[in-house]
């Protein structure tokens with residue numbers, strides 16, 4: 001169901017790779033709610049992904065940008081304002097990649113140039129995006145910036161590897177930049193801490209299948225899907241959440257506040 005919550009709002013959506021991507025679902029939902037946007041992804045993802053189909057479906061333009069490159073980001077921000085016809089009301093950062101995870105390096109055996117690259121892509125890029133928006137005064141008053149994160153920032157999930165550290169940094173950047181964006185520009189900045197979700201990035205984590213089933217059994221409401229995450233993001237882009245800022249918002253069916261569920265107790269109980 002659509003509520004026209006984003007009618008007249010303009011923005012940028014990072015990270016739609018294929019139809020499983022959280023950013024893909026978000027783009028579809030933002031479009032349904034009346035928002036207009038530019039889609040962006042790393043130049044390499046343009047070749048691999050199906051982003052053109054999404055652009056056609058949502059009447060959007062695509063501007064390739066490597067989120068680690070300030071120059072790419074500056075061009076993306078200025079061109080987006082030109083294309084959309086004004087300042088931006090919303091930005092979604094939906095980007096993550098660990099080279100250590102990809103190359104199968106254990107957390108206790110990191111290769112530090114892999115670590116640095118993964119941190120740049122997954123965490124520092126959020127600061128770079130916001131710095132570009134801030135310096136170009138690209139956000140409209142009461143605009144909203146959202147990045148996606150995972151609970152491994154607070155608690156240990158062994159196979160999440162160095163992404164746990166990247167997410168902790170990302171969440172901290174949301175708070176720190178959120179202060180300045182709030183004070184100077186009346187713009188809010190939040191992170192959504194999402195349930196495990198079957199996407200390209202999610203399935204790259206070792207043991208993902210077992211883990212997503214465990215999370216499903218632990219969460220009183222069950223895991224949150226990519227589409228449900230898109231809905232939540234729409235609410236944060238809308239005018240209904242104007243004073244929510246500098247928060248890490250758990251969107252996980254209650255997983256983060258559950259010590260143990262009856263299903264998990266039953267699984268480990270002798271009959």
Ligand SMILES: NC(=O)c1ccc[n+]([C@@H]2O[C@H](COP(=O)([O-])OP(=O)(O)OC[C@H]3O[C@@H](n4cnc5c(N)ncnc54)[C@H](O)[C@@H]3O)[C@@H](O)[C@H]2O)c1
Pocket residue numbers: 014015016017018020021022023041042045065066067068093094095096097121148149150193194195196197198199200201202203
């Ligand atoms: N899938 C999960 O279980 C889960 C859970 C919590 C949070 N998240 C987070 O959600 C976000 C989106 O991931 P997803 O699960 O939709 O997977 P995804 O693989 O569909 O999206 C990740 C995106 O990051 C992009 N990217 C990688 N390097 C880039 C670069 N240098 N510049 C620009 N873009 C780049 C990829 O092209 C891809 O589109 C990530 O931040 C991820 O950590 C995912």
